[in-house]
Amino acid sequence: MTANGYPWLGKVPTSWKMGRLGTMCSILTDGTHQTPTYVDAGIPFLSIKDVSSGYIDFSDAKMIPLEEHTELRRHAPVQRGDILFTRIGTLGKFVTVDTDVEFSIFVSLGLLRLKNNVPVTKDYLMYYLNSSAVQSYIQSIKAGFGTAAPKYNLSDAAHTPVLIPPKETQEAITRHLDVICQPIDMCSKDIKRQVDALEQYRRSVIHEAVTKGLNPDAPMKDSGIPWIGEIPAGWDVVKGKYMFSQRSSRGNTHLELLSPTQKYGVIPQSLYEERTGAKTVKLKEDTDLQEFKTVHVGDYVISLRSFQGGFEYSDYEGVVSPVYQVFYPISNGPRGYYRYLFKTQPFIDEMNSYAMSLRDGKNIAFADFGRTRIPVPPLDEQHAIADYLDMKCADADKLIDAKREQLRTLAEYKKSLIYEYVTGKREVPA
Template identity: 30%
Template sequence: MSIAAYPKYESYKDTSIKWSPEIPQHWGIMPLKFMARMKSGDTITAEQFTSDGFPVYGGNGFRGFTDRKTHTGKFVLIGRQGALCGNVNYAHDDFFATEHAIVVSPKRPIETIWLGEAIRCAGFNQLSQSAAQPGISTEVIGNQRFPFPPLPEQRAIAAFLDNKCAKIDQAVRIKEAQIKLLRERRQILIQQAVTRGLNPDAPMKDSGIDWIGKIPAHWKVWRSKFLFKQSKELARKNDIQLSATQSFGVISQEKFESLVGRRVVKISTNLDKRKHVELNDFVISMRSFQGGLERAYSTGCIRSSYVILRPAPEVNPDFFGYLLKTPRYIHALQITGNFIRDGQDLTFENFADVDLYVPPYQEQAEIADHIKHSCDRIDDAIKIKQNQIAKLKEYKTTLINAAVTGKIKVS
């Protein structure tokens, strides 16, 4: 149901409140400090957390358990410090509130959910007093003016939002589950295509390699060090700086910045020690033991600690771009040594310990093309679901704001 379809109150009045410029004529207006007391919680050390007991709430919600409580009842909690200052959560029954949470204790009869959602709409994060270490004070937020509907209407608004938001949240969960299934389907499709090829009737053979298992009979098994040579060539004079990413491969830092929407600090020292990377090289980065090897989509230079792999002519970079990021291959890399436990980087020797299989070059290209087109369709379906989720969340935010500020009448 669209917001415009809901009934409105008969008359409204101006408030001079930025986030709620007009409210129903019969509603009151008062500073938050006249509605409630606001006080930060208590300090808790890491040693005071327990495996069970009273729940502990900080500025961003639940943090664990401890053996003592600070409050009993149902309260609004406001994040006091950090990137999420102004964040709103709820706590109820017996609980412990940390110093990073401001506990809002009503001075008069107030519906907790209405109050919490009104505070959320007020956007207290915009009242932060420091850019370096964001934080809000109880004095500043206490002076903020709020609309104040009669208690029966507060309760009606809370009940309305509880019902509507539960339905929206359920719809979001369903779509998130659908996205998860699509991603699983995508991974299964890649795994099947790169290990069995496109012909389901192709005769199979045992590869003789544990992690590989059976492969089409005409495919070959190679030692990795014969398929890829380690390149230690230093950066060339005009090389651009590259970023090795799990999501996008090895790309220019400018492209990475445009994709993620944030700046990347460029290295200005020891440039002479960086390594040269060619288009379609593969890179072993610090995260390769988690997400596989990264394919280079640009020529440039990269940090000296990374391992550069130059492919042999038998390697189709599109095919191996999928193969070297499959979960089975990553697991095979992980069991080649103790580098994860010991905090060491994945080396060329680890890579060389894992044998690879090689279909004929043309078949590699056909498999990669099939995967790309199939994954593109799945990715398009995922984007549709993600857009639907974004619209549902936007609608939920708009609905909450409309209800708590009286733009719509729900009682």
């Protein structure tokens, strides 16, 4: 064993060589930088979420028209046997394209194709790239990137060092890892199914409560709203503009800067960094905060991506960028009910219908929401529904978090196990 000049690899066998990923790949590109048109039926358009499980998952992929796919394919012509890798935000997950289904990729994914007659097998290379050693190397690149979305750039991928054992050693390592990793993968897939089931249960509980109430025996009536269907007979239906008003106050430069997020709502930037470990985009020192919009506790924010995740609720006083739209409930009644309603998928789909013809951000205007009819339960029912959902969602989130921690533990164990073999620190048993 000898030190090789790459601390993240440690000592490696003296007979093993080093190469660069870029010299072994005939294609090294990324997906489209433009947001395409999404349709109900079309060609799959993959992003990070569709490969984050370690394999390509089409079940929740967005769809784009065939003509747009044809154009995008000229830039990134994906084919069976290629390798995709995540390169923005979530970094350095590598998956093999093991399907003949045509699809296009977003800019958050990179594409590479192994050349012929290179000194590594693809199976060994995939294990190597997904080892804790390479993950450590990629994280060292990320550490110097000061934005909310760290990148593993194409040039970074091209310069990634590859440890190259003799071919027969590569094949032995691959056969052995196939055997010992299979139980880990099976366990991970089972836990992932449990997480999916819990998340579906959480969504169904929310949807049932905010559209049907808590009394299963309540008489029902047609709401006249296609995405709602029937509602309790004692509920009203009102356009959003009669329930909420847009907030336009500015100039509160003494308030802290807030970040609208799909997962945490509207929270301070410092809290976002603490919860996610990511760095937010810092304002320039000469930024004029006079134009930033004021947000009060209980306000809602329409972000540039509300068509993906609904409207965000704020538990904090602060300011947000002028590109966001802020609105608040006109009445002083319970606010938690709408906090849940505005995050349901049918509501998001309804808001998305206003943005379908827009490009470059797909912004939703408050006026679009203002003419949308929404259910209005009596205030006491709103309060009861919010309390019920607070309890049920807290229980579900606790279980989901525990399952995800199990997945993280298994993933780290697998990466460390792979590391031992692809760096020669542990020999394959005879």
